[in-house]
Amino acid sequence: xxxxxxxxxxxxxxxxxxxxxxxxxxxxxxxxxxxxxxxxxxxxxxxxxxxxxxxxxxxxxxxxxxxxxxxxxxxxxxxxxxxxxxxxxxxxxxxxxxxxxxxxxxxxxxxxxxxxxxxxxxxxxxxxxxxxxxxxxxxxxxxxxxxxxxxxxxxxxxxxxxxxxxxxxxxxxxxxxxxxxxxxxxxxxxxxxxxxxxxxxxxxxxxxxxxxxxxxxxxxxxxxxxxxxxxxxxxxxxxxxxxxxxxxxxxxxxxxxxxxxxxxxxxxxxxxxxxxxxxxxxxxxxxxxxxxxxxxxxxxxxxxxxxxxxxxxxxxxxxxxxxxxxxxxxxxx
Amino acid sequence: xxxxxxxxxxxxxxxxxxxxxxxxxxxxxxxxxxxxxxxxxxxxxxxxxxxxxxxxxxxxxxxxxxxxxxxxxxxxxxxxxxxxxxxxxxxxxxxxxxxxxxxxxxxxxxxxxxxxxxxxxxxxxxxxxxxxxxxxxxxxxxxxxxxxxxxxxxxxxxxxxxxxxxxxxxxxxxxxxxxxxxxxxxxxxxxxxxxxxxxxxxxxxxxxxxxxxxxxxxxxxxxxxxxxxxxxxxxxxxxxxxxxxxxxxxxxxxxxxxxxxxxxxxxxxxxxxxxxxxxxxxxxxxxxxxxxxxxxxxxxxxxxxxxxxxxxxxxxxxxxxxxxxxxxxxxxxxxxxxxxxxxxxxxxxxxxxxxxxxxxxxxxxxxxxxxxxxxxxxxxxxxxxxxxxxxxxxxxxxxxxxxxxxxxxxxxxxxxxxxxxxxxxxxxxxxxxxxxxxxxxxxxxxxxxxxxxxxxxxxxxxxxxxxxxxxxxxxxxxxxxxxxxxxxxxxxxxxxxxxxxxxxxxxxxxxxxxxxxxxxxxxxxxxxxxxxxxxxxxxxxxxx
Numbered sequence: 001x002x003x004x005x006x007x008x009x010x011x012x013x014x015x016x017x018x019x020x021x022x023x024x025x026x027x028x029x030x031x032x033x034x035x036x037x038x039x040x041x042x043x044x045x046x047x048x049x050x051x052x053x054x055x056x057x058x059x060x061x062x063x064x065x066x067x068x069x070x071x072x073x074x075x076x077x078x079x080x081x082x083x084x085x086x087x088x089x090x091x092x093x094x095x096x097x098x099x100x101x102x103x104x105x106x107x108x109x110x111x112x113x114x115x116x117x118x119x120x121x122x123x124x125x126x127x128x129x130x131x132x133x134x135x136x137x138x139x140x141x142x143x144x145x146x147x148x149x150x151x152x153x154x155x156x157x158x159x160x161x162x163x164x165x166x167x168x169x170x171x172x173x174x175x176x177x178x179x180x181x182x183x184x185x186x187x188x189x190x191x192x193x194x195x196x197x198x199x200x201x202x203x204x205x206x207x208x209x210x211x212x213x214x215x216x217x218x219x220x221x222x223x224x225x226x227x228x229x230x231x232x233x234x235x236x237x238x239x240x241x242x243x244x245x246x247x248x249x250x251x252x253x254x255x256x257x258x259x260x261x262x263x264x265x266x267x268x269x270x271x272x273x274x275x276x277x278x279x280x281x282x283x284x285x286x287x288x289x290x291x292x293x294x295x296x297x298x299x300x301x302x303x304x305x306x307x308x309x310x311x312x313x314x315x316x317x318x319x320x321x322x323x324x325x326x327x328x329x330x331x332x333x
Numbered sequence: 334x335x336x337x338x339x340x341x342x343x344x345x346x347x348x349x350x351x352x353x354x355x356x357x358x359x360x361x362x363x364x365x366x367x368x369x370x371x372x373x374x375x376x377x378x379x380x381x382x383x384x385x386x387x388x389x390x391x392x393x394x395x396x397x398x399x400x401x402x403x404x405x406x407x408x409x410x411x412x413x414x415x416x417x418x419x420x421x422x423x424x425x426x427x428x429x430x431x432x433x434x435x436x437x438x439x440x441x442x443x444x445x446x447x448x449x450x451x452x453x454x455x456x457x458x459x460x461x462x463x464x465x466x467x468x469x470x471x472x473x474x475x476x477x478x479x480x481x482x483x484x485x486x487x488x489x490x491x492x493x494x495x496x497x498x499x500x501x502x503x504x505x506x507x508x509x510x511x512x513x514x515x516x517x518x519x520x521x522x523x524x525x526x527x528x529x530x531x532x533x534x535x536x537x538x539x540x541x542x543x544x545x546x547x548x549x550x551x552x553x554x555x556x557x558x559x560x561x562x563x564x565x566x567x568x569x570x571x572x573x574x575x576x577x578x579x580x581x582x583x584x585x586x587x588x589x590x591x592x593x594x595x596x597x598x599x600x601x602x603x604x605x606x607x608x609x610x611x612x613x614x615x616x617x618x619x620x621x622x623x624x625x626x627x628x629x630x631x632x633x634x635x636x637x638x639x640x641x642x643x644x645x646x647x648x649x650x651x652x653x654x655x656x657x658x659x660x661x662x663x664x665x666x667x668x669x670x671x672x673x674x675x676x677x678x679x680x681x682x683x684x685x686x687x688x689x690x691x692x693x694x695x696x697x698x699x700x701x702x703x704x705x706x707x708x709x710x711x712x713x714x715x716x717x718x719x720x721x722x723x724x725x726x727x728x729x730x731x732x733x734x735x736x737x738x739x740x741x742x743x744x745x746x747x748x749x750x751x752x753x754x755x756x757x758x759x760x761x762x763x764x765x766x767x768x769x770x771x772x773x774x775x776x777x778x779x780x781x782x783x784x785x786x787x788x789x790x791x792x793x794x795x796x797x798x799x800x801x802x803x804x805x806x807x808x809x810x811x812x813x814x815x816x817x818x819x820x821x822x823x824x825x826x827x828x829x830x831x832x833x834x835x836x837x838x839x840x841x842x843x844x845x846x847x848x849x850x851x852x853x854x855x856x857x858x859x860x861x862x863x864x865x866x867x868x869x870x871x872x873x874x875x876x877x
Contacts, residue, residue: 055518079521092519096537105533107524152523 003064004188005029005052005156010061010071012047021047023212024061029156034182035190036203038235044212045192046089049158052190053086054079066155084156085149089164091141093133099144100129109151116151122181123147139170146178150185157182159191163198175201196236200224208232224267226252233265240266240310242330247283251332266330268300271312273320274327285310286327292320303328352790353708356699359692360711363758366729367594367721373584373732374591380582384589392572392589396596398486399493399561399568400554406494407550410643411501412543416531417640419509422625423633429640430506434870436647437499438862440819442559443839443855444496445489447651449848452488452564456481489564495647497553501546507873508542509535514624527626548604555597556722558822559840569593570822573724587732590725597720652859658852666853675857678834681749682817685756686764686810692757693764693809698794701772702780712765719762723823726759730827752827759823760816764809771805772798808872811865818862835861 006028013020022044029035037045050056052063054070054077062072065084070077085106093102103109109116120126123143128136133144142162149157162178163171179202182189193199199206200220208216208223208231216228227233230241233254244253244262256263274284287305299314303326312328314320417423418430439447459481466477512535520530554568561571569589577586628636696715700708718726730751776798783793799806821836828837835854842851 053518053522055521078526079518080524080526082522084522086519086522088515088519090515092515094516094519094534094538096540105520105523109523148523 003028004031004033004066005190006064007048007052008062008064010048010051010058010063012051012056012058020044020059020212022051022058025209025212025214026061027207027214027217029188029190031155031188032186033188033204034179034202035205035207036199037190037192037207037209038194038196038199039209040235041194043209045194045209046160047212048209049086049160049190049192052156053084053158054082055086083154084158085152085154087145087149087157087159087162089160091133091145091165093141093145093148095133098130098132099125099136102133102144103129103148103151106148106152108153109148112151112153115153116147119147119150119185122184123177138165138167139174142166142174143177146181150181150187155188157187157189159189161193162191163193163195171198178202200236208235227254227265229254230256230258230263238268238311240268240312242266242285242308242310246285247330249283249332250330264330268311268313269298270330270332271310271328272331273314273318274329284327284329286325289320289322289324289326292322349705350703352699353703353705356696356705356708357711360696360708360715363692363718363761364711364714366726366733366758367718369732370587370591370725370729371594373587374595380576380580380585381588384576384582384585388567388572391567392569395486395561395566395571396555396568399489399566400551402486402490403493403497403554404547404550406490407498407501408543408547410494410498411546412505412536412539414498414640414643415502415505415509416535417636419506420531420535420626421628421632421636423628423636425637426625429637429644431867431870431874432648433502433640433644434499434866435644435863436496437503437815438859438866439496439648439651440559440821440836440858441493441496441553441557442563442821442836443655443858444492444647444651445560445563446839446843446848446851446855447654448488448492449563449843451492452485455484455488459484485564485566489560489566491646492564493554493557493560494550495643496651497550498643498647500549500553501543503870503873504542504546504549505539508539512538544604544607548600551600552597552720552722555593556724556822558724558825559843563843569596570722570724573728574822577728587728590728593725594721598717601720652856655852655856655859658849659856662850663853666850671853674833674835674838674854677832678818678836678858679861681752681834682814685753685760685817686813688753689757689760689764689813690768690806690810693761693768694799694806696761697765697769697772698790698798701769701777702784702790702793716762716765718758719760721759723755723759723820724826726755727823727826729758730755748829749832752824752829755823755827756813756817756820759820760813763812763816767805767809767812768802771802775801804872808869811869815862815865815869818858 008026009024010022010026011020011024012022025044025048027035037048039045047056051058051071057076058071062075063070064072065082068077069075070082094105097105103116103120104113117126120129123146125136125140125143125147128140128144133141136144142165146159146162163174166174175198181187191202203220206216206218206220206223207214208228210231216223216232218226223232224236227236233239233241241256241263244250244264247264247266250264250266253262253264255261285305287303287308287310289301290304290309291302293300293302294316295313296316298316299318299320301312301314301320303310303312310328320326414429414433418426418433436444459477463474463477463481466473516534516538517527517530520534521527525533555570557568558570558574560566561568562574567575569592573586573589573593576582576589696708696712699705700712721729734751779797779801780793783797788796819836821840824834824837825840828834833841835858839851839854839858842848842854
């Protein structure tokens, strides 16, 4: 296998804290792959990134980058010797240097003038080279930070919340720019995000973290449709956790750590309203509509069935009224 | 140009009210004495030609040598110690971090008295050299005598730098720890070792702080009178006293003072230019605490020695020698008049702190709350006094007050009132700086809010500004207190007849060659000042 990065049972506890910040995390990352680490605040995702960058020293476990052990028992390669670059959350641009000086600051960057010039062009910041960081916009700063990291031609780029400082409009375009740049330069990237939408849009695979543990690793599709537990299911957006005995033919289910019952996660858009004479009324759930919210491209309907609340989406022009008695069924495609 | 001027005029008229008008008058009142000194730059003076021919170049030369040397060693000691305690980890670091500020409690003139015989001792060692040179030729003798004469420079420089380096140390340390870990980490992930990061990232970022610290050292060096007089270095301040008191040439002294002011204004402009352009503060400061670079046994020993060196010269040796002398002489010196001395000093320092903090708060508030450009400008002029040596401020006051002496029939000069006013001119900036930046940080937006809620300016000042900037007020008051306690030249000239403070008594005793006896008031000054110095250092620590 062409594993670029292998992380094995990595653990780190800070100071006198009882709970580890990173708890026996293991995963692999292949060359050219884009990996996202997602989780709420305090889940240990940034610490994991800093461990890989060499900015923190792990208590146990090992990290192998390009076949070389960079962390392990008695081994610690300092950050300046690691073949990876980190893009900081607030960019960490040197405020006293121009864009050009920032970009060419990296030791390896100085020997690759032409390639770096190309990166400057590609990211459209070559006109800003004589400006200082405080004289350019947030999106531009982000690109400068990225080019500064890529300029050293690392085999792995680590990004800490790359999109968190950008406003929603800028976000989508920067997301695409990043993806294109990574694909064009064949970069392997590992990024941390609290925004699952970013992670799903950009990553080939997603690592979900909680309390320092990697609770699920998989493609965005897998994590979204087949969550390992309640936390993962809710992290990726609104969902309904329906007891398995109501939908026995569900393709995926897990044990809910609250009710300890086996449940199925069915997202609001995975429901259909069935007419009374429908054939597949076997798994149908019938109940009463309590609220209808108009959301522009769909209606969000809140539905109650035997004390259980279900949220589902309906077409915007569907004639669903509050108080109406309905039957709905999940659609598994 | 015309348009901006008329725009300024309109804004000025629009915002003129009781507050801004009195702030303007007060600010200009504080500035007028200094302007008066500059006004006399071209006055005719009988001796000026003579001064120009004989001593002016030596004043300039000595001032430059002393300033450059003192700044060099202060920056060297201040920056390296600041880097060591804020970026490295070694045994004893935490203690060194605060004891390194202690030399701040030792006024330059007292440090000079503690080392009073250093120059003489070195010269004594050189006697064989002189004897040897005499047997050779006259030229050799001249060289040796020139060398002996030049010895006063390194000695004065080292004595001054060893008590003035804390200015650089404090500001550089704050800058290093504010830089946070992120930029350093960024440099590491880009391939630099910790050692080269100091020169490539940390030092360039700290440059404005170091320059600011160095300019404080310049002001203090030029302000000093006791040390330069003792070691015979002819700086401008020394020259002003000499021309005035020894030669009785007031116009000549005035002209020297004006030249000195021009010299300092020039330095201030240079500092401004150096600071323009790049920004040096990272926006959005990082909470992540700095991970210090752990030193090995050899490195730790070196680091400890490096920090102990300036501390020893600037604090331990002076305090040690003074204590030894004090043990011998305290019975001769301690009597009821000494108690009066302490009360005089404390009361004077407390009164000036109170007055200056009040004025500074009023001026800063009037400037910020009403956003009046004229008040802004007059505030800037008013705080210029800090960059002017005490001797020049004293001359300025005498210049302004002497006409009143005659017309009012009372002696304005030599009253406590004038002395306090002189302190106000000299130390306003010390209080204004923390108060103004405290208001900028905490109150600007809230003032706008209270304005829109139709609260009166007085209510905003009392209910919002004062409670929120209380830490700044304390810091400002203590800084002024420390400076007033240490002050010598101004107090020496302007004190009322028979009114003595600890610092003037120290000076008087040493002038009568009673150096061991002078140790008792000198130690009192150090001990009184050390307490607020430690407290202020704690506050700075807590803030980061």
